[in-house]
Amino acid sequence: MGVVETLAARNQRFVESEFDAGLRMKPKLATIVICCADTRVDPAVVLGAAQGEIMAIRNIGGRVTPRTLDELFMLRAIAQAVDDDIDSTWELVVMQHTQCGITRIESRPELLAPYFEVPEDELGRVLVNDPYGAVARDMSVLRADSRLEGAGVSGLVYDVATGRVQAVAGR
Template structure:
């Protein structure tokens, strides 16, 4: 019996002989001094959209919490279990991050499930269905638009859910207060797995644009 899957052990071997060896002092400093990331990323648990990979992050650079469809629930201090809210509380109150990024992605399975509420639950608990009910109203509105294709509805809800999560972030007193003081900035991002394109949300209009392409083109056109 193996303690871990072989491909996991091979990946660890590659890490310890490669990146860890090259960045040993960084890891030792992080162990000794603790973490001090400036950015929290709330991302989907989809294996194809890891924020550390997408953003080329160094050890200790990002504080990441991942859940189905990168959703943020509204502030609900009801004594129940709230994993995402707990991570947010720690990032904002203890680590004092300067930025919170909600990062969605294309072809999200959770969003697909929200658009197909008639599908059978994966288990009697229907944890996914309950979780995705956070975007139930928005999913119904998108689904009702007969002018959109199936893939267009998917992308639309993926981006709408990011805006909803940003709105829910602001229901947390610690977030809204720090944002009002200019000590915390909220961002929305959407990653296209197929093309590798990163889209960022304009905080004023809510529109998504490609920061490394659209902004540069606009700058050139303005000259």
């Protein structure tokens, strides 16, 4: 059986035992987690969230980039269109992790500078090798974006060696 067939069979089990047609677009915990695409860091699994409790935006490094901000603004517009505005009841959680693959391309400014939309000589300020500093930096970026005014912002670092998350204080 190939991958697609395996996934389709699993979907059938999902339909039969877990599917909930009553879920709303707005997550029950009014939370959007921005996290890494790394398979070890699935936010629903790591944080014990049930289906429909959180939204997730996953990208390389779990970073808040200009594109991430645009996605959040679009989500806010969608939420407003369905009368579920992303307001002070919402939490934006930046979750990065130890041993992230993005650290392996730190010496590749031609990849990282366009990703973060910064000049190559300013890459040091995005803190690619420091998940705790990077989370604090990205929390500051979220708080500074007026399009997301009102939403709560917090941060976590997930340790892939222990399975534990640690809260990060914002700057």
